[in-house]
Amino acid sequence: MTGPGPMRESFEDRMATVEFRVAPTAHITVDGDSCRGCSTKACVTACPANLFVPTADGGILFNYEQCFECGTCYLVCDTEGAISWSYPEGGHGVVFLRS
Amino acid sequence: MAEEFDVVVVGAGPAGSAAALVLARAGKSVCLLERGPFPGSKNMYGGVIYPRILDGLIPNWWEEAPVQRWVTRRATMVLTGTQSLTVDYRTEAWGRPPYNGATAYRPDFDAWLAGKAVEAGAVLACETTATGLLGAPGKGGIRGVRTDRPGGEIGARLVIACDGVNSLLAKEAGIYGKADPHHFTLGAKETLALPARVIEERFGLAEHEGADFEIVGCTEGVAGGGFLYTNRETVSVGVVLHLPELAASKKRPEEIIASMKANPVIAPLVAGGELVEYSAHLIPEGGWVMLPGLVADGMLVAGDAAALCLAAGIWLEGVNFAIGSGMAAGETALEALDSGNVSAPGLAGYRKRLEGNFVLADHRKLRRAPHLMLSDRVQHRYPQMICNLTEAMFTVTNPEPKKGILAHTRIEARRAGVRLGQLARDTASALRTYG
Amino acid sequence: MAPTDPGPGPVLVARKWVDRRPTVDLLTGEVSTDPRSSGASEADEAALEWGLRLAGVWGVGVLAVTAGPPDAEAVLRPALAAGAGGAVRIDLTSPPGHLAGGAPSSRAVASALALVARTAGSRMVLCGDLSLDRGSGAVPAFLAGELGAAQGLGLVSLAPDPDRPGHLGAWRRLDGGRREELALAPPWVCSVEGGTARLRRAELAGVLAAGRAPVEVVTAETSGPAPPHPARTGPGRPRTHLLTGPDPTADARHRILALTGALVERTPPLTLTLGPGEGADRILEALRAWGELPGEEFP
Ligand SMILES: Cc1cc2nc3c(=O)[nH]c(=O)nc-3n(C[C@H](O)[C@H](O)[C@H](O)COP(=O)(O)OP(=O)(O)OC[C@H]3O[C@@H](n4cnc5c(N)ncnc54)[C@H](O)[C@@H]3O)c2cc1C
Ligand code: SF4
Ligand code: SF4
Numbered sequence: 001m002t003g004p005g006p007m008r009e010s011f012e013d014r015m016a017t018v019e020f021r022v023a024p025t026a027h028i029t030v031d032g033d034s035c036r037g038c039s040t041k042a043c044v045t046a047c048p049a050n051l052f053v054p055t056a057d058g059g060i061l062f063n064y065e066q067c068f069e070c071g072t073c074y075l076v077c078d079t080e081g082a083i084s085w086s087y088p089e090g091g092h093g094v095v096f097l098r099s
Numbered sequence: 100m101a102e103e104f105d106v107v108v109v110g111a112g113p114a115g116s117a118a119a120l121v122l123a124r125a126g127k128s129v130c131l132l133e134r135g136p137f138p139g140s141k142n143m144y145g146g147v148i149y150p151r152i153l154d155g156l157i158p159n160w161w162e163e164a165p166v167q168r169w170v171t172r173r174a175t176m177v178l179t180g181t182q183s184l185t186v187d188y189r190t191e192a193w194g195r196p197p198y199n200g201a202t203a204y205r206p207d208f209d210a211w212l213a214g215k216a217v218e219a220g221a222v223l224a225c226e227t228t229a230t231g232l233l234g235a236p237g238k239g240g241i242r243g244v245r246t247d248r249p250g251g252e253i254g255a256r257l258v259i260a261c262d263g264v265n266s267l268l269a270k271e272a273g274i275y276g277k278a279d280p281h282h283f284t285l286g287a288k289e290t291l292a293l294p295a296r297v298i299e300e301r302f303g304l305a306e307h308e309g310a311d312f313e314i315v316g317c318t319e320g321v322a323g324g325g326f327l328y329t330n331r332e333t334v335s336v337g338v339v340l341h342l343p344e345l346a347a348s349k350k351r352p353e354e355i356i357a358s359m360k361a362n363p364v365i366a367p368l369v370a371g372g373e374l375v376e377y378s379a380h381l382i383p384e385g386g387w388v389m390l391p392g393l394v395a396d397g398m399l400v401a402g403d404a405a406a407l408c409l410a411a412g413i414w415l416e417g418v419n420f421a422i423g424s425g426m427a428a429g430e431t432a433l434e435a436l437d438s439g440n441v442s443a444p445g446l447a448g449y450r451k452r453l454e455g456n457f458v459l460a461d462h463r464k465l466r467r468a469p470h471l472m473l474s475d476r477v478q479h480r481y482p483q484m485i486c487n488l489t490e491a492m493f494t495v496t497n498p499e500p501k502k503g504i505l506a507h508t509r510i511e512a513r514r515a516g517v518r519l520g521q522l523a524r525d526t527a528s529a530l531r532t533y534g
Numbered sequence: 535m536a537p538t539d540p541g542p543g544p545v546l547v548a549r550k551w552v553d554r555r556p557t558v559d560l561l562t563g564e565v566s567t568d569p570r571s572s573g574a575s576e577a578d579e580a581a582l583e584w585g586l587r588l589a590g591v592w593g594v595g596v597l598a599v600t601a602g603p604p605d606a607e608a609v610l611r612p613a614l615a616a617g618a619g620g621a622v623r624i625d626l627t628s629p630p631g632h633l634a635g636g637a638p639s640s641r642a643v644a645s646a647l648a649l650v651a652r653t654a655g656s657r658m659v660l661c662g663d664l665s666l667d668r669g670s671g672a673v674p675a676f677l678a679g680e681l682g683a684a685q686g687l688g689l690v691s692l693a694p695d696p697d698r699p700g701h702l703g704a705w706r707r708l709d710g711g712r713r714e715e716l717a718l719a720p721p722w723v724c725s726v727e728g729g730t731a732r733l734r735r736a737e738l739a740g741v742l743a744a745g746r747a748p749v750e751v752v753t754a755e756t757s758g759p760a761p762p763h764p765a766r767t768g769p770g771r772p773r774t775h776l777l778t779g780p781d782p783t784a785d786a787r788h789r790i791l792a793l794t795g796a797l798v799e800r801t802p803p804l805t806l807t808l809g810p811g812e813g814a815d816r817i818l819e820a821l822r823a824w825g826e827l828p829g830e831e832f833p
Binding site for chain 2: 573735737738741745746
C-alpha cells in the first residue's frame with residue numbers, strides 16, 4: 001500500500017479506465033454560434049467527461065468520443081438549440097464493466 | 100416491419116427486464132431492446148441493491164444473483180473539513196438469507212436479470228437503439244418503435260418505455276414535459292481496486308460482508324452528498340451533485356470527488372486504491388413532485404424513465420423501484436392485452452398498482468424529502484452546526500461546569516446562522532417526512 | 535466428360551473470440567480477460583464484411599465459424615444477424631495434461647477449421663490477419679497448408695470476378711509503400727487487415743432471428759498442450775555469446791582495429807536468389823552454423 005492521501009491521475013488516465021466503442025458519427029452536436037453568446041458556459045465544468053473546451057473566440061470545441069451519455073450538458077445549458085442530444089448508434093459509446 | 104410482438108420493452112435495465120420477465124412468463128411475445136452491447140453496459144449507480152422485491156419473482160434469487168458483498172454495516176456520516184459525526188449501524192441479520200442490501204456491479208446484475216427474461220422467452224436485441232415511436236397517443240395510439248437498424252421498425256400492441264433517466268420516448272409521447280435541471284443530480288464515481296483483505300480490515304467486515312456509507316457535507320458546498328460502498332475487491336466512492344448548483348459552482352465533478360477522498364475521515368479508507376473505472380450518470384431526484392403521467396395510449400413508462408427513483412437524503416434506492424414498477428407495468432400490460440383495451444384509460448390500473456405497493460407509497464411518504472435534503476440549511480448549515488454541537492457537548496471545559504444540551508444548541512445554532520424557529524420547523528418537517 | 539464443377543461452396547469466415555481490452559498485471563504479466571469486453575477483432579470484422587460482399591456477388595452462402603468455449607458464440611450471432619447463413623462452433627477439448635488457461639496451438643485451430651471447411655464443402659476461407667491475443671497470423675497459413683489452398687495473407691482489398699465464382703484479385707502491402715497484386719482461384723485462404731472494410735449494420739429482422747438461430751457445435755481435440763498465455767513472461771533477451779577481447783599484449787592501434795573489426799578477415803555478406811523452400815533451408819543452415827539453434831526448437 002502506498003501512503004495515505006488520494007492518488008491523483010491525469011484526466012486522460014482517468015478516462016482511459018473507461019471503454020468507449022466510438023461510433024462513426026457524433027450523437028451530440030454543439031452549435032458554436034449559439035455558444036459565443038453564452039455567458040455561463042455551464043457545460044464546460046459540469047460535463048463529467050470534460051468534453052467541452054472553450055475556444056479563444058468565445059465558442060466551444062466539442063468532441064463526442066468519450067461521452068458517458070449522461071445528459072448533464074443539455075440540462076445545464078439554457079441556450080435553446082445550442083446542443084442537439086441523442087444516444088449513439090446501438091452498440092457504440094460507453095461500456096461500463098465495474099460500476 | 101421487422102416483426103410484430105405483443106409488447107416491446109425499451110431498455111434492459113432493471114425496470115425493463117422485470118417487465119419483460121413478467122410478460123414472457125405469462126406467454127406473451129416480448130421484444131426487449133437494449134442500446135448497449137449487453138444489458139447493464141450503459142448503467143452505473145452508487146452501489147447497493149435492495150433485492151427483496153425479487154422474492155416473488157425469482158425465489159432464492161440470492162443463490163444466483165451476481166452479488167459483490169452483503170451489506171451488514173450502514174453508516175451515515177456528517178463531515179465538515181475538520182470534524183465528523185457518524186451514525187453507524189451493524190447487524191449480522193443482514194448477512195443471512197433473505198438478506199437486505201447487496202453491493203453489485205450493474206453490468207453484472209442487469210445482465211443477470213435480463214438473462215432471466217430471455218430464459219422465460221423474451222427476445223433480447225442488443226446494440227439496438229429505439230429512436231422513436233410508431234403512431235402517437237390519440238391518433239390511433241402508439242403501435243411500436245423505430246430503431247436505428249436498417250428495416251428497424253417493430254410493431255407491438257403495447258410499448259413499455261424503461262429507457263432510463265433521459266426518457267426520450269416518454270418525452271416524445273408527451274407524457275413528460277421539458278425536463279427541469281432542478282430535479283436532477285449528477286452522480287460521478289470512481290471504482291478503486293483494493294485487496295479483499297484490506298477492505299475487510301479497514302471497514303471491519305467479515306468475508307462477504309459489505310459496508311454502505313452515506314456522507315453529507317463533503318461536496319465543497321455544492322448541494323448533494325457522497326457515498327462509499329465496498330465491493331469484493333474494489334470500493335466505489337463518489338458524489339451526487341445537484342445540477343444547477345454544480346453548474347453555478349464552476350467546480351468539476353472529479354475535483355469534488357478528490358476533495359472528498361482527501362478528507363481525513365475518508366482518506367484512510369480509500370488510500371492506495373487504484374482507479375479501475377470512472378463513471379457518471381444522472382439521477383431523477385424530483386420524486387413525487389416531478390412524477391409524470393405514467394401511461395399513454397399504447398404505452399406504459401417504468402423506472403427512472405418515470406422518475407420513480409427514490410432519492411430522499413439517506414435513501415438512494417432506484418433499482419428496487421425500477422424492478423417494482425417494471426413488474427407492475429408488466430402485470431398491467433397483461434391485463435390490458437387480455438381485455439383488449441390498451442388505451443390510456445385501459446392502463447389506469449398501473450397507477451393503482453404502484454400506489455398499492457411501496458413504489459408510490461414510499462414516494463408519497465417521502466415527497467418532501469428531496470426539497471428538504473437539497474435545502475441550503477441541510478446542505479450548508481446543519482452539518483457544521485451538528486458537528487459543533489457534538490464537539491461542544493464532549494469538550495470538557497473545567498473549571499467551567501457543563502452546559503445543558505439546549506444551551507449548546509442555542510449557541511451553535513446562532514454560530515451557524517440558523518434561527519431556532521427555523522430549526523424547529525425543519526425538525527418538524529423532517530419528522531413529518533421521515534417519521 | 536468432366537464431372538460437373540461442384541463450385542467453390544460457401545465462403546467460410548473464421549472469427550476468433552478475444553478480449554479487446556484485456557488487463558495485464560504489470561508485476562506478473564498475467565493476462566485476465568472478461569467475456570463482456572470480448573468479441574471479434576477489427577480484422578475479423580473486416581473479414582466478415584469481405585466475406586458477405588464476395589458471397590453477395592457470387593450468390594453463395596457464408597458460414598461463420600469460431601473455435602472456442604460456448605461464450606465464443608458471441609462472435610457467431612452478429613455474423614448470423616449480418617447475413618451469414620450458418621454458424622459452427624468448434625469446441626476444442628483439451629487432452630489430458632493440457633495447461634489450464636493455455637490456448638490451443640495455431641496448428642490445432644487450423645486443423646479443426648480445415649475439418650469444418652471440408653465438411654461444408656467450402657473452398658474459400660476468410661480470416662482476420664492477426665488475432666489480437668497471440669497475434670502471429672499463423673492460423674491462416676497453417677489452414678492453407680492443411681487445405682492445400684492458395685494463400686493471400688494480410689490483404690487490404692479484394693475484387694471478386696463476377697463471372698467466375700471463387701476467382702478474385704487481391705492486394706496486399708509490401709515494404710516501401712508498394713503493393714502486390716494476387717490472382718486467386720479456389721481453393722484459397724485469405725486474411726485481411728483490420729479496417730479494410732467496415733462491417734455492415736445488421737438488419738433488425740436479422741438480429742431478432744440470430745438470437746434464436748441454432749449454432750452447430752463440433753468437437754475437435756487439440757493436438758497437444760499449448761504454451762500458456764503469455765507464452766513467455768519477462769522481457770525477451772537475445773542469446774548471449776562469449777566474445778573474446780583483443781589480444782592484451784598487442785599495441786593500442788591493433789587492439790582498436792581488432793575491436794572495430796576493420797581489416798579483419800570475415801565472411802562477406804551474401805546475396806542469394808532462391809525459391810521459398812530452398813531459401814528457408816538456407817536460413818536454417820546459417821542459423822545453425824551461427825549457433826542460434828542449439829536445441830533445434832523450431833520444427
Ligand atoms: C450515481 C448514482 C447512484 C445510485 N445509487 C443507487 C443505489 O445505491 N441503489 C439503488 O437502488 N439505486 C441507485 N441509483 C438509482 C438506480 O441506478 C436507478 O434508479 C435504476 O438504474 C433505474 O433503473 P431503470 O431500469 O429504470 O433505468 P436504467 O438502469 O437507466 O436502464 C435503462 C436502460 O435502457 C437502455 N436504453 C435507454 N434508452 C434506450 C433506447 N432509446 N433504446 C434502447 N435502449 C435504451 C439503457 O441502455 C439502459 O440499459 C443510483 C443512480 C446513480 C446515477
Ligand atoms: S453548450 Fe450551452 S452552456 Fe455550453 S457554452 Fe454552449 S450555450 Fe453555453
Ligand atoms: S452527455 Fe454527459 S458526458 Fe456526454 S457530453 Fe453531455 S455532459 Fe458530457
